Amino acid sequence: MGGSLTIKVYTGADYAGSVSDRRSTLGYCTFLCGNLIAWKSKKQSVVVARSSAEAEIRAMEQGICELLWMKQVLEDLKIQCEGPMKLFCDNKSAISIAHNLVQHDGTKHIEIDRRFINETLDSGLITTAYIPSGHQLEDVLKKSLPTEQLNQLTCKLGMIDIHSLA
Template identity: 40%
Template structure:
């Protein structure tokens, strides 16, 4: 920091002693969080071991939950009195503003009706399309052409890749609520270092797809790849179950993991090291431990019903929308209808 105006020149050996952390200094975020953390704990809340930004207060009959992001927070729960007490406690310690029922948070739009809650990023999409002059473009039915093969030298190298970087970065953020673009975004994000014309065309197609689907919302060898994926998913399932326990939600055991590769299921169920799997690192066999101790159960799912395929490949229009419906993607006007 700079010395305040009027400070005597020539005393280079002296510095300012701060009585409190100032906004903008690199230690300010840590100091702020420590202050908030001590305040919320004094109010009777517990910090989650699974997510340090999550705080809960659980009783035999109710729960109050607070989720913090920098200095924005979401408060919810089954105890209106407890929520009011939390707000009062925070107002005594901080200058806060109650914005009412959650409708927008970190780019996520939240809407409700009698049947549930919808999460979307329609405004985010609208702003993205407008920023890149795609708000009035002709839409397409899928985010990526079927059988498209992009290479690092696909077309002429872009002289300025800033637009490509900007769009892809925004699409990565958007894919949190739009799994239907996950695979396409995964592909185009591989060429961030040196994007070419064909890569930009593929990115523009994703924008054209979004232009026509803004209202949608979301309420190795193949065997080795599937097996590795099972281990990763198993870890996530364990983490989610621990996280849900912070909300007082008990998950049945075993948790069901659906897999469309029977060979991968056999490897997980059989501890014998086959020649084709002995090179797989030990930590990948974590799925075997989960299966053995009853944390998960593995069930075969026909490939045509595997919704996770939407994250890994491009499809025809009918197939793309069939899998999208299974992921509960809905036009806001369709919400409330059947699958």
């Protein structure tokens, strides 16, 4: 089977969102040709993030791992991806840190994640794009949202309310 496909992942984290231990929750949603195929929401197992950018960097790293795994699965099936895969993030600081290895000492504790992300971006396999927080699809997995925003995002995820069908 041949063909070209696009792969996108939306990543994010709710900085210090857990009231009990102040750990962040990361989330991502992976799309293949516009269809939701994988998602994850998990409390970060590492120490408490010191900034929202740090929490987002760790979420980006998880999203990139998901993209690379998906690309490998498709290649095993003899299916080629069309162009670079896209990673969407709602934190401009995290995107800047990911692209620029010459940062301040404040990011040394996330050095390995940062280098992994930077090398992947430099390879051209993945590109990053900023998406405003209100349009971040993976927020459905980790935040309480107003009804209107929840309905908009779940619709974009391709979800339907089976109880509203008559």
